[in-house]
Amino acid sequence: MKAKARASWAVYMLRCADGTLYTGCTNDLAARVAKHNAGRGAAYTRSRRPVQLVFCEEVKDRSAALKREAALKKLTRLQKLRLVGARRRTK
Numbered sequence: 001m002k003a004k005a006r007a008s009w010a011v012y013m014l015r016c017a018d019g020t021l022y023t024g025c026t027n028d029l030a031a032r033v034a035k036h037n038a039g040r041g042a043a044y045t046r047s048r049r050p051v052q053l054v055f056c057e058e059v060k061d062r063s064a065a066l067k068r069e070a071a072l073k074k075l076t077r078l079q080k081l082r083l084v085g086a087r088r089r090t091k
Contacts, residue, residue: 009065011013011072013055013084016048019079023064024073054084 010029014022014036022045026032035041036051045051059065072080 009059009062011057011059011065011078012053013052014045015054016045016051018048020048021054021077021078021084022048022051023069025059025062025069027028027062027065029053033077055080055087 009025009027011023011025012026012029012032014033016022020043022036024032024042032041033051033053036045037049039046039049041051057068059068072083075083
């Protein structure tokens with residue numbers, strides 16, 4: 001029996017068409033962003049399309065992803081924008 005391949009998890013932030021930020025986590029980032037833009041993602045993004053990926057951070061597993069997502073959601077908008085800006089400058 002083959003061992004299961006470990007899924008790579010990511011925490012991400014999207015900028016919605018109205019300028020708001022949405023934070024989530026997934027194990028298939030490209031598919032998840034496509035779902036958001038197709039109107040089949042979160043209810044929050046459904047009426048705020050199109051969305052653009054502005055932040056992504058890989059984590060080791062689902063548990064770490066959920067914890068990081070919760071921590072990011074607690075940040076203020078200004079703190080989130082600084083995080084997004086800091087990532088943009090380092091790439």
